[in-house]
Amino acid sequence: MKVKEGRSHRKSGRPLSFDRNERLRKAMLLFWAHGYEATSLSDLTHEMAITPPSLYHSYGDKKSLFLESLELYLSGPETSDTIIANAETAKQAAFRLLEVSAIYFTGLDTPKGCMLATSAISCSQSQMDVAKVLAFKRLEIEKNLKMKIADGRRCGEFQSEVDEDALAGLIMSVIQGLSTLARDGAAREKLLRIVKTAMNAWPP
Amino acid sequence: MKVKEGRSHRKSGRPLSFDRNERLRKAMLLFWAHGYEATSLSDLTHEMAITPPSLYHSYGDKKSLFLESLELYLSGPETSDTIIANAETAKQAAFRLLEVSAIYFTGLDTPKGCMLATSAISCSQSQMDVAKVLAFKRLEIEKNLKMKIADGRRCGEFQSEVDEDALAGLIMSVIQGLSTLARDGAAREKLLRIVKTAMNAWPP
DNA sequence: TCGTTATCCTAGTGATCGATACAAAATTCT
DNA sequence: AGAATTTTGTATCGATCACTAGGATAACGA
Numbered sequence: 149m150k151v152k153e154g155r156s157h158r159k160s161g162r163p164l165s166f167d168r169n170e171r172l173r174k175a176m177l178l179f180w181a182h183g184y185e186a187t188s189l190s191d192l193t194h195e196m197a198i199t200p201p202s203l204y205h206s207y208g209d210k211k212s213l214f215l216e217s218l219e220l221y222l223s224g225p226e227t228s229d230t231i232i233a234n235a236e237t238a239k240q241a242a243f244r245l246l247e248v249s250a251i252y253f254t255g256l257d258t259p260k261g262c263m264l265a266t267s268a269i270s271c272s273q274s275q276m277d278v279a280k281v282l283a284f285k286r287l288e289i290e291k292n293l294k295m296k297i298a299d300g301r302r303c304g305e306f307q308s309e310v311d312e313d314a315l316a317g318l319i320m321s322v323i324q325g326l327s328t329l330a331r332d333g334a335a336r337e338k339l340l341r342i343v344k345t346a347m348n349a350w351p352p
Numbered sequence: 353m354k355v356k357e358g359r360s361h362r363k364s365g366r367p368l369s370f371d372r373n374e375r376l377r378k379a380m381l382l383f384w385a386h387g388y389e390a391t392s393l394s395d396l397t398h399e400m401a402i403t404p405p406s407l408y409h410s411y412g413d414k415k416s417l418f419l420e421s422l423e424l425y426l427s428g429p430e431t432s433d434t435i436i437a438n439a440e441t442a443k444q445a446a447f448r449l450l451e452v453s454a455i456y457f458t459g460l461d462t463p464k465g466c467m468l469a470t471s472a473i474s475c476s477q478s479q480m481d482v483a484k485v486l487a488f489k490r491l492e493i494e495k496n497l498k499m500k501i502a503d504g505r506r507c508g509e510f511q512s513e514v515d516e517d518a519l520a521g522l523i524m525s526v527i528q529g530l531s532t533l534a535r536d537g538a539a540r541e542k543l544l545r546i547v548k549t550a551m552n553a554w555p556p
Numbered sequence: 557t558c559g560t561t562a563t564c565c566t567a568g569t570g571a572t573c574g575a576t577a578c579a580a581a582a583t584t585c586t
Numbered sequence: 587a588g589a590a591t592t593t594t595g596t597a598t599c600g601a602t603c604a605c606t607a608g609g610a611t612a613a614c615g616a
Contacts, residue, residue, distance in 0.1 A: 181474070182474055182475065182476055182477070183473075183474030183475065185389065185390055186389055186474060186475050186476040186479075187476075188476070191476075261473075265532060266473045266474045267474060269387075269465075269470045269473055269474070269532065269535065270385070270386055270387030270390060270470045270471060270473070271386065271387065271390050272386055272390040272391075272392070272395075273386070275390075283535070283536045283537075286532070286536060287536060311545055311549060313542060313545065314542065314545035314546045314548070314549045315549055317533060317538065317542060317543075317545075317546045317549075318526070318546045318549045318550050320529065320532075320533065321525070321526050321528075321529025321530055321532070321533055321546060321550075322522070322525050322526060322529055323529065324525075324528060324529035324531075324532040324533075325524065325525025325526055325527065325528035325529040326525055327528075328469060328473065328490070328524075328525070328528040329521060329524065329525055329528075331473065331487070332487045332490060332491060333487075334521065338517060338518065338521060339521075341515055341517065341518035341521075342518045342521045342522045342525060344518070345515060345518045345519055345521075345522045345553055346522050346525075346550075346553055347553075348552070348553040348554075348555070349549055349550055349551075349552040349553035351552070
């Protein structure tokens with residue numbers, strides 16, 4: 149049985165002259181730095197060192213290239229899903245999410261901040277569908293964290309009553325906020341101190 | 353002695369056919385909803401119901417119209433400066449900042465979220481100067497809050513040692529995060545519960 | 557070697573971007 | 587009234603936007 153690899157059937161014909169994944173990463177870095185709408189095709193083709201027809205043939209249009217870049221970003225060094233799933237307690241899940249965010253948002257050879265938070269937080273009416281995709285991804289993370297907190301509550305993780313909704317929302321808020329602070333130039337060390345301070349809000 | 357009123361010297365000539373401040377507010381609402389770059393001149397002239405030459409004559413170019421809209425936004429129902437200055441304690445200042453944000457970001461007849469946080473968080477290289485203005489305004493608020501915390505520490509507001517930098521950064525992070533949650537559809541009541549939860553991180 | 561298939565680059569498409577030249581219209585000053 | 591001043595709408599500017607038609611080029615299988 150043949151298995152499709154990406155978009156290319158690769159039965160015969162002229163082979164791709166570039167590494168598709170490597171150039172996708174370059175696109176991701178541009179979208180990460182400047183957002184969806186502010187990154188032009190001319191920016192992309194210049195940075196990826198391919199011509200517009202090659203880009204369209206290999207990745208589809210600008211929107212699908214962005215969405216694929218987003219998947220690459222979200223697969224990151226660690227996904228939020230695995231962080232939450234592997235954590236022993238809800239508190240550990242929250243702490244790890246914050247910690248990994250603080251580190252991921254202040255990488256030395258990547259743009260500052262969070263691509264999921266910044267790349268289409270405001271956009272024109274015509275591109276609202278892209279913004280909705282990002283919003284959905286954010287809400288999914290929040291939902292997962294909320295369920296982890298509910299699990300923890302059932303397992304006796306908390307001494308007192310807990311507002312799962314507000315607690316998950318707070319962690320998400322801090323994550324989004326860390327992204328902006330990172331954009332504004334805050335150092336990784338500062339973000340990690342903020343994370344530590346934020347965890348003081350966690351109920352006993 | 354004559355005093356200039358805005359941009360118009362009003363000595364003679366044809367008078368303005370529209371209310372400059374009222375139309376400025378319409379521009380602000382557009383920038384608030386869609387951000388600086390994603391709001392086009394055609395969007396602006398259509399919503400403000402004036403022609404491009406009138407816009408340029410009354411407000412200057414797009415950038416200066418945005419900056420004036422931003423000032424109108426920041427003057428809001430209450431400025432962060434007055435909130436911080438009028439608070440009796442640093443803790444009250446932080447709580448009020450969060451509370452006012454939660455309410456301001458979920459207005460019924462305004463766009464969701466924070467214009468300062470969303471209108472140019474990611475932009476093209478050519479418009480980076482506008483993004484810098486917003487970053488500067490955000491950092492100013494953080495600086496003011498940090499000084500308020502330092503004042504509180506000197507006045508014996510805290511029982512233990514306090515990381516002013518991290519504490520001010522945390523409050524700012526939550527504010528920026530609330531903006532994104534509001535954009536994603538969170539209700540005001542939820543944001544207020546998040547605020548309450550966040551304040552649990554405040555040191556005794 | 558030759559046909560098939562796939563990718564390559566050149567050179568554009570129409571649409572929209574922010575911004576303006578120009579002169580008619582509307583007001584005040586003399 | 588007539589000159590001076592300011593705002594008006596029409597009609598457009600060059601630049602850039604996302605995108606693509608069309609043919610040359612380079613690999614494959616037979």
